[in-house]
Amino acid sequence: MALTGGCQCGAVRFAVDGELGRPSICHCRMCQKAFGSFYGPLISAPGLRWTRGAPKHFQSSNRVRRGFCEACGTPLTFEPDNGPAEVAIGAFDDPTALRPVIQLDVATRVPWLGELDNLPTTTPAEAEKFAAYYASIVSHQHPDHDT
Ligand SMILES: [Zn+2]
Numbered sequence: 001m002a003l004t005g006g007c008q009c010g011a012v013r014f015a016v017d018g019e020l021g022r023p024s025i026c027h028c029r030m031c032q033k034a035f036g037s038f039y040g041p042l043i044s045a046p047g048l049r050w051t052r053g054a055p056k057h058f059q060s061s062n063r064v065r066r067g068f069c070e071a072c073g074t075p076l077t078f079e080p081d082n083g084p085a086e087v088a089i090g091a092f093d094d095p096t097a098l099r100p101v102i103q104l105d106v107a108t109r110v111p112w113l114g115e116l117d118n119l120p121t122t123t124p125a126e127a128e129k130f131a132a133y134y135a136s137i138v139s140h141q142h143p144d145h146d147t
Contacts, residue, residue, distance in 0.1 A: 004051070005092035007069035007076060010142030012055055014076070016087065017047035023089060023098045027113075028105035034058075034066050035075050038110050041089035042078050043098055048085050051146070093144040 003020070006013035021044030031040025055067030055076045067077035067085075078086040089098045103109070 002047075003092055003094070003097070004146055005087070006052070006142060007072050007074035007091065008141045009069060009072035009074070010147075011053045011071040012050065012069045012074075012076060013052035013142075013146060014087070014091075015049055015051050016045040017049065019047070020045055020098075021084070021086070022102060023100045024102045024104055025100045026104040027107075027109035029108050030060055030064075031078070031105075032108075032110075034060060034078075035088070038113060039103075040075075040078065041095075041100060042086040043089055044084050044086045046084040048077075048087060 002015040002017050004013065004015050023041070023043045026040040026042060027038075028040075031042075032038060034040060053069075056070040057065040057067050057079070059065045063081050065079045066075065067079060068075050074091060075088050076091050077088065080086075089095050089100070092098060
């Protein structure tokens with residue numbers, strides 16, 4: 001069965017048939033910048049096909065272009081010129097199924113990444129303060145399934 005996913009607004013949807021590569025997180029500065037995050041979570045997907053819309057691309061280097069939704073900006077792909085497209089793990093409808101098994105380019109990993117799990121979390125009292133606000137939120141994001 002194909003795995004599915006898409007951008008946050010739903011203009012671009014994809015399915016992946018067949019075997020996937022190894023799920024990874026890439027710490028290179030280019031992935032950090034492309035994802036606006038601490039690393040790029042990616043999985044190679046030779047069987048990738050677009051089922052709704054298609055991404056726009058930014059040629060981030062002479063060897064790689066990166067796909068994103070032009071309507072909402074969600075990063076979607078890393079497309080090297082020497083291999084299959086890789087897909088952003090967070091864009092899959094169920095990213096929990098794609099647990100990373102390797103880290104790439106650790107020389108540029110943010111130095112405190114391993115400390116994040118030790119950060120304090122919101123207390124129940126703090127959560128209660130914002131409960132009404134959170135209850136008022138209506139998501140405009142596409143749901144995690146094809147409609
Ligand atoms: Zn979108």
